[in-house]
Amino acid sequence: MLKLVKMKQNEYDVIKGKLISDYAKEKVRVGHWQENEAIELSKETLEKILKDGVDTNNHYLMTAYKDEEKKVGFIWFNIFNKSVFVNALCIYDEFKGNDYEIKVVEALEEKSYEYKAKKINLHSFGYNEGAIASYRKMGYEITDVYMNKKI
Structure with missing residues (x-):
């Protein structure tokens, strides 16, 4: 089983660029942003939400460890009501394809009891059918579907 450990600020400083880049790419891919504005919009969004970095109230950035020292990725979540x-789940390239995404979600389910959470919500872009199928197998249900068509 994986272990989730609170991320240190210097770790966040390292992965912040990846969060910005990945979010920008996703928003461009689904047609929400133009490529020439995506990085700046993503950066503004992240800085607004995580204004205090790892110490932002009700936001949790956790590093996922396979062993005591082997980082397989990270997860960012927030808690409300x-x-x-x-908000984000990342498995590092060298660990992809080994069900680590599912293992991180399972570790989050366990950790959620510490926060007295009653449910977990997650988002997947519609084209990511593999992730959606995995989450459904884990018992997650689709609650909303957004669709668009370029005209």
Whole structure:
């Protein structure tokens, strides 16, 4: 089983660029932002939400460890009204394809009891059918579907 450990500020400083880049790419891919503005919009969004970095109230950045020293990725979630919402989940490239995404979510489910959470919400972009299928197998249900068509 994986262990989730509170991320240190210097770790956040390292992964912040990846969060910004990945979010920008996702928003461009689904047509919400133009490529030439995406990085700046992503940076503004992240800095607004995580204004105090790892110490932002009700936001939790956790490093996922396979062993005591082997980092396999990270997860960022927030808690509101006894609900956990997963903002980002990243598995490092060398560990992809080994069900670590599922293992991180399972570790989050266990950790959520510490926060007295009653449910976990997560988001997946519609094109990510593999992640959606995995989450459904874990018992997550689709609650909303957004669709668009370029015209």
